[in-house]
Amino acid sequence: MNRDLLSKEMISQVRGEDEQKQTSGSYRAATGRNPISRLLDYVSGVFTPILPAMIGAGMIKVLISILMSLGFLFSDQQVFTSLLSSQQAYTILLVISDGVFYFLPILFAASAARKLNSNMFVAAAIGASVLHPRLTELFQSGEEVRFGDLSVIDGQSASSIILMLIVVWMASYVEKWLDKHTPYWLKVVAVPTLTLMIFIPLMIFIPLMMFVLGPLWGYLGQHLSDGLAWLFDNAGVFAGLLLGGAMSLLIMAGMQYIMVPIMISSLATLGYDHVFPVVVAAILAQAGAAFGVLFKSKNVKVKTLAFWTGLLAMMGVVEPAMYGVTMRFKKPFVAALIGGALGGAFMSLFETEAMAIGGISGLPSLGLFVGPTFIYAILGMLISLVTAGVVTYFMGFVDENEELPKASSSVLDSSALSDMAVEKTLNV
Secondary structure (H helix, E strand, C coil), rough: CCCCHHHHHHHHHHHHHCCCCCCCCCCCCCCCCCHHHHHHHHHHHHHHHHHHHHHHHHHHHHHHHHHHHHCCCCCCCCCCCCCCCCCCHHHHHHHHHHHHCHHHHHHHHHHHHHHHCCHHHHHHHHHHCCCHHHHHHHHHHCCCCCCCCEECHHHHHHCCCCHHHHHHHHHHHHHHHHHCCCHHHHHHHHHHHHHHHCCCCCCCHHHHHHEEEHHHHHHHHHHHHHHHHHHHHHHHHHHHHHHHHHHHHHHCCCCCCCCCHHHHHHHHHHHHHHHHHHHHHHHHHHHHHHHHCCCCCCCHHHHHHHHHHHHHHCCCCHHHHHHHHCCCCCCCCHHHHHHHHHHHHHHHHHCCCCCCCCCCHHHHHHHHHCCHHHHHHHHHHHHHHHHHHHHHHHHHCCCCCCCCCCCCHHCCCHHHHHHHHHHHHHHH
16 A cells, blocks of 8 residues: 555544545635624534533433432432332432533533544543543642642633633644644654643643633632622622623633532521522523524424423523523523523522522522522522523524535535534434
């Protein structure tokens, strides 16, 4: 076999590239649109291939919640049904439902690399590095973690969707530069080796994420948390409006947990919390926006996806609806922000109290609001849900055609191919 042909074949296998090549003629080309629209398209397109796994895991989360509410399953791992007789059943179900969300940075990095036409597995290794158990042990030790004179941010902040997006994007340029400037007879070894050497141990982008971007993200999160805490103490309605409207953006930035210490402190000192109801309102707004897409869209596949992801969002699993539906069509995402803001303002206006905080925040969290303000919790959820749905319906969005345009596979980009994969899954 010709040496050039052999080298190209081996490199193709090592780099893990798709046979389908992206071209500038893609029917989903993002040129000519504003940067925010392109960013939302990109993030949504990256999540599209992951949606089936997220939906499946989300349904198991819902199942766990239902079993626990009916008294068939307990978090102390005691199960009292013949079907789930093992005492480890709760743990097993929890691991299955949480696995995709815990390792989401890895899946996201691989999908982003695929969309950028770079090496998926090197990107996955970047995502895996911030979740490594040894690194987790360092942070759990309670001591400050440093690399020389640099402070290291914990994996939770470093695995932010936005930070991972930046790092994988930078990684794609370095990999392509190496591929272009490395002699063909060295590529099969040099490109993956040098790429890993650059990204994984200590050279450029992992340190950039952990030592620069991560601490900056943590610094911003801390100040946002302090600012919101001050607003809840001094301007309750405005605080609810702001947090309810911005919660989806915080989730996207990986800062959704910045208010947890405030919630815990409030519960410990007052016996109730005013922040968690606003968070629940924002989650229900994403569900409402997804249902707005369900009623507005003429595409059967989009309607099916909107229904199931909206149902999951109502049950507290918001990522499939947010990344797979509302962000994908853009205007529904704005509608969700509006619904969350109004619902959050209502919750704060009537000082809705949560008697506890839970790991899931949709309808299953209703029991946490039982008390003197229970009716306001229900009304606040309805306001968020209905407002987001109505705004989505009347604001409208660019719907997708029932059939993809007739084009050869050579001009279908990775986002289009991913959409087809999701549709195939939904049709099974």
